[in-house]
Amino acid sequence: MITISGKSVFGGVAIGKLLFYQRNDKVIKRTHVDDVDAEWKRFQEAKDTAVAQLKGLYNKALDDVGEANAMIFEIHQMMLEDLDYLESIENIIRTQEVNAEFAVATTADNFAKMFAAMDDAYMQGRAADVKDVSERVLDILCGVNVGFKEMTEPCIIAADDLAPSETVQLDKSKVLGFATMYGSSNSHTAILARTMNIPAVISLGEDLTQKYSGRDAIIDGFTGTLYIDPDEETMKEMQEKRAKDLEQKALLEQLKGKENVTKSGQKINVYANIGNVSDLGAVLKNDAGGIGLFRSEFLYLENTDFPTEEQQFAVYKQVAESMAGKKVIIRTLDIGADKQVDYFGLDKEENPALGYRAIRICLTRPEIFKTQLRALYRAAVYGNISVMFPMIISVSEVLRIKEIIAEVKGELKNEGIPYKEDVELGIMIETPASVMVSRDLAKEVDFFSVGTNDLTQYTLAIDRQNSKLDEFYDPHHPAVLAMIRMAAESAHAEGAWIGICGELGADLELTEEFLKMGLDELSVSPSMVLPLRKRIRECE
C-alpha cells in the first residue's frame, strides 16, 4: 500500500480506480500560410465555438455551483472577445503570414506573462485563466477532443492540476473524487470541488505519478490522504468511514434547507462551533446557519511566537468569506487555565481555572489584544463577523474593551486601512458573576453566548476533571438552568440576543427547555447541527 499526504479540500471518502488525466499534448508548429484572410476566418470560427462552449459551461456551472462561482466562465468569454487579444492574434496571422495555432499560442504566452509580472498574487494567478481559454481555442483548431472521453466507469480523477473548465465539464456521475499534485485550497477548482460535494485532496506532490493510473485507490478527504493499492485493513476502515459519512449525508439531504422550527412555529438559530479553519468544510456540509463560536486559540497554540496581525487577518478573512454572509462569531483569545502557551511566559498558578486567563490577559497586555482586534476589524469587511469576549465578570471590563476598540479603530482610520465600523459585540456568560449583573451587561453589548462548561464548573464548584466528584455532578442541575434563564431574561429585557455555545447546547434532552426559555441560538459541534435540527422540529 502506498500512502500519500496532501491537503484536504472537501471531506468524504472515495473508493475506486485511479484515472490519471491526460491532456492532449499539442505541439504547436509555426507554419506559413498564403491565404491570411482564410486563416483569420478559421480562427474566428474556432473562437466562436469556444465562446459557445463557455456559455454552455456557464449555464452548467450556474446550476451546479451558483452564480458567483459560475462568473469565471463569463470572464473567460470576455477574455476571448477582448479586442487587445483579438488584435494581437490577427496581427500575428497577417504580418507574419502564419497559422492561427501559432498566433494564439504566442498571444496567450504574452498575456500570461503580463499577469505573471504583476505585483499582486491574485492577478499573477490569472495567468492560468488566459492559458485555459487559449487552450480551448487551440483544441478546437487542432481538432482534438479534450476531457475524459475514455471514462466508462466511475473513477477517482488524478491530475497535476485541473483548470476550472476541466473540473466543471466532468460528468459528475463518473467522478468519485479528485486528487491533484499541485493547486491551492483557494483555487477555483478547490472551490468547485467543495460546492460539488466531491471528496478532494490537493498538493499531493510528485509522489503522485501517472504510473498509478488504473490502480485501486482511496481518497480520505477528511485527513487529506490518498491510498494506492490499499491493504485489507485500510479498505475495511475506509468503507466504514464512508458508510458513516453517507448516513450523515442522507440525514442532511432530508433536513438540508429546512428551518429550525418547532411544530408550533418557534424558530431558533442553529450554528456550529469550530476550533480551526479546517473545520469549515464540516460547517458547510452540515448546513449550519452560521458559526456561533470560532475559537481563535489555535492561532496561538499552533505557533511558536505571537501570531502576526497579517496571519490572523488572513485566517479571519478566509472564514468570513467561506461563510458568505452568514454570521461568524469569533471569540478573542482564551489562553490560560488548561490552555498554556510557552511564549506568553505565564507564571505557574495554584488555581489556574480562577487565574490569569482570557480577557484578564488581554486587558493587562493590550498589545496582544490590539493585534487581534485590528485583524478582526479588518477582516469584518469581508463578511458577517461578530466578536465575543470570554471570562467577563463586570461591566467595567466591557467598558475597557470598548475603549481599546475605539483606539484600534482610530489607528486603522489614520493609517487608511479599511475596517468595519460597527461590528456586533458580545460576551461569554460563563461566570456566575456575569449572570448576576447580566441586566447591566446586556445594556453594553449586542449579544450573550453562554459557555455552559465553565458556567457549570463555577456554579457547582465542581472540577469536571476529578472523577471522584461524579456522584455530585449533575449536568442538568437546576442552579445552572436558572442561571441560563436569568441571563436570557436580562438579554431580552435590554434588546440583546442570547445563545449557548457550550456542550449543553447539544444536549437533546434540554432542547425543549431552551426553547421555552426563548433562547435565540444554539451553537454546537458541526456533526450535531442536523440531529439538533431534527429534535427542534419534533418539539411542540
Place this chain on the structure above:
Amino acid sequence: MKKFKYVITDPEGIHARPAGILVKQAAGYQSAVKIAKGDKSADAKRIFGVMGLGVKTGEEVTVTVEGADEDTAIAELEKFFKENL
C-alpha cells in the same frame, strides 16, 4: 469629453469579477470609455486592459468618456462605480 475621478473602495480592488462587470457596463455605450490609474490608461471595454491596470483598493482612477452618448454614459458610469467598486 467628460470625466470623473473615483477612489476604489472594493477591498479586492478591480479584480476579475468587478473588471468583468465594468467591461460589460462600458460595452453598452457608443462613446469611447477610458480608465486611467496614474500614467497608465486602458480601454474600459477591454478586460485585459482593465485587469492589467492592477487597481487596488484605495487607489484613485480617472474615467473619461467621449462620444455621442457621453452625457448619459458619464452619469451612469459614476453611479456604477459608486455602487460596484
